[in-house]
Amino acid sequence: MEPLKVTYDEVANAAYIYLQAPGTRVARMYPCDPVDVDGMINLDFDADGRLVGLEVLDARAKLAPEILTQAENITRRTTGGQ
Secondary structure (H helix, E strand, O other): OOOOEEEEEOOOOEEEEEOOOOOOOOOEEEEOOHHHHOOOEEEEEOOOOOEEEEEEEOHHHHOOHHHHHHOEEOHHHHHOOO
């Protein structure tokens, strides 16, 4: 099994943890209750109900720093390089 792919946008402070190959079509998103998780975490599922990935908002508060350090930085792609 390949290691999990993680992307991180510093400006949005959002990370995405891929549990299936990037590009797998998301059919349904389930937002976790922000009160229960003290923030916002979205679970993405494919058409067969398999978990595709997790979007973590306020990632610096929710994920260990080493995860974000090793994540692929996508900040420039999402902000147009500004």
